[in-house]
Amino acid sequence: MRTEDLIRTIALDADAPRKRLLPAVAAAVALAAVFAGFATWTLLGARPPVDPAFAAIRYPLKFVITGSFVASAGLLVMRLARPGARLGAARIALIGAVVVFAITVVVELAVTPSALWWSRTVGRNALLCLACVPIISAVPLAVILIALRRGAPNSPGALGAAAGLLAGAVGATFYAMHCPDDSPLFLAVWYSLAVALMTVIGSAAGARMLRW
Amino acid sequence: MIGGKAAESDWIAWMKAGIAGDAAAYERLLAALAPFIRSVARSRASAWGFGSADVEDVVQETLLAIHLKRGTWDEGQPVGRWAAAIARNKIIDALRRRGRRIHVPIDDFAETLPTEPEDEGLRPDEASRLISVLKGKQHAVVKAISIDGKEIRETAKDLDMSEGAVRVALHRGLSALADAYRSFRK
Numbered sequence: 001m002r003t004e005d006l007i008r009t010i011a012l013d014a015d016a017p018r019k020r021l022l023p024a025v026a027a028a029v030a031l032a033a034v035f036a037g038f039a040t041w042t043l044l045g046a047r048p049p050v051d052p053a054f055a056a057i058r059y060p061l062k063f064v065i066t067g068s069f070v071a072s073a074g075l076l077v078m079r080l081a082r083p084g085a086r087l088g089a090a091r092i093a094l095i096g097a098v099v100v101f102a103i104t105v106v107v108e109l110a111v112t113p114s115a116l117w118w119s120r121t122v123g124r125n126a127l128l129c130l131a132c133v134p135i136i137s138a139v140p141l142a143v144i145l146i147a148l149r150r151g152a153p154n155s156p157g158a159l160g161a162a163a164g165l166l167a168g169a170v171g172a173t174f175y176a177m178h179c180p181d182d183s184p185l186f187l188a189v190w191y192s193l194a195v196a197l198m199t200v201i202g203s204a205a206g207a208r209m210l211r212w
Numbered sequence: 213m214i215g216g217k218a219a220e221s222d223w224i225a226w227m228k229a230g231i232a233g234d235a236a237a238y239e240r241l242l243a244a245l246a247p248f249i250r251s252v253a254r255s256r257a258s259a260w261g262f263g264s265a266d267v268e269d270v271v272q273e274t275l276l277a278i279h280l281k282r283g284t285w286d287e288g289q290p291v292g293r294w295a296a297a298i299a300r301n302k303i304i305d306a307l308r309r310r311g312r313r314i315h316v317p318i319d320d321f322a323e324t325l326p327t328e329p330e331d332e333g334l335r336p337d338e339a340s341r342l343i344s345v346l347k348g349k350q351h352a353v354v355k356a357i358s359i360d361g362k363e364i365r366e367t368a369k370d371l372d373m374s375e376g377a378v379r380v381a382l383h384r385g386l387s388a389l390a391d392a393y394r395s396f397r398k
Contacts, residue, residue: 001343001358003246006272009358009386010279011239014230016383019283082284084297152281154301211394212281212301 019150021081028147029074032140032167036174039136044178048124058182061104065187066173068097069195073166077144080159081151104184112185123181126190133194134201137171141202145209152212160206161199168198219244223291231282242275245295249274252299260307270306274299276390305394345392350385353378 050059072093079090112120123129144163153159172191181190223241230238253262253270262270277298285294346354349371356367368378 001272003268003271003275004243005358005361006275007239007242007246008361009354009382010242010275011230011235012357012364013279013379013383013386014235014238015233016379018231021284022286082286082289082294083281083301084293084295085286085289150281150283152277152284152298152301154297212277 021150024147024150028144031143032170035139036136036171040174047178048180050180055182062176065101069169072097073169076162080153080162083152105188108184120183121185123186129190130194133171133175137167137198140170141167156210157203157207159210161203164199164202168195220290227291249299252296270302273393274302280390342392346385349381353381354385
């Protein structure tokens with residue numbers, strides 16, 4: 001086939017529906033949130049009683065942290081899925097989320113007597129966190145990866161990793177509603193481990209699913 | 213230099229019109245992008261022992277990918293940079309098919325790209341062989357339109373199909389062609 005014939009043939013398909021990336025990813029993230037919320041509620045139910053004074057600032061802060069990772073990972077996913085898109089703003093947003101997280105950890109260390117560091121890090125339910133965040137994030141990851149099949153990444157593995165980070169952050173946000181451990185020290189170890197696991201899983205799945 | 217500001221504003225306008233279903237504008241865009249993609253491919257190809265037939269395969273595979281992945285183009289993004297990135301991916305795929313693993317830095321060919329449009333004549337390339345992987349109506353429709361140069365309406369009449377069915381078969385046929393290219397990697 002001559003290239004000009006292929007061009008004419010493709011042009012006649014101009015009015016085929018365009019599979020747009022952004023609405024698909026936005027819908028996938030919304031669906032992921034519904035799944036994660038449903039899974040959290042059915043698996044775990046209401047949040048156990050906590051010390052209100054301790055939770056006053058730390059509880060909302062958890063959502064600032066997980067939310068900033070949802071936002072920056074979402075941005076990163078959109079950039080990595082588009083050919084030729086610069087990472088610029090997404091990279092800055094992700095670094096910003098990490099810096100905010102790190103600051104909360106440093107402040108927590110500063111306001112906490114060192115004798116309590118260990119107990120706040122171990123928290124009440126580390127293993128539940130480690131198990132539940134990936135379980136809650138599994139369906140969200142699948143939904144997001146399916147939407148991202150519309151993408152055209154330079155590196156399917158990197159896009160999959162970003163999708164894993166996004167799904168893990170969505171899962172962590174909903175798990176955080178139930179989780180009675182509010183210390184940034186707990187988040188820094190257990191949430192991070194769980195989300196890192198999702199990132200690795202996402203990378204492996206993306207390398208297979210997102211080739212185009 | 214190709215892909216300068218003047219060309220880019222044309223490309224964006226044609227892309228938007230094409231997305232809105234304007235086949236003529238879309239054809240202008242693809243015809244303008246082909247030599248651009250060819251020069252992107254060629255600037256890399258000689259170093260890896262790619263002949264002009266291989267380059268033309270990359271051009272065709274890239275054009276198909278541009279069409280099927282046009283949902284990844286963002287209206288605020290330059291068409292040239294987007295198309296060059298797709299071409300880069302397809303060059304890497306083509307090299308991998310030959311069992312080479314290399315790194316092609318994208319920014320090398322995002323900016324200045326000399327081009328000398330060459331006549332690309334008839335040749336037995338992957339795409340012609342690939343048409344034979346299409347089955348049934350997809351094969352008949354894609355062949356009628358691409359090789360025999362027919363229009364949608366004519367094709368529908370000849371094959372005793374509705375125009376809508378021809379459009380569906382055409383779109384699926386193009387997707388299947390892109391898949392066939394991809395499976396060539398293995």
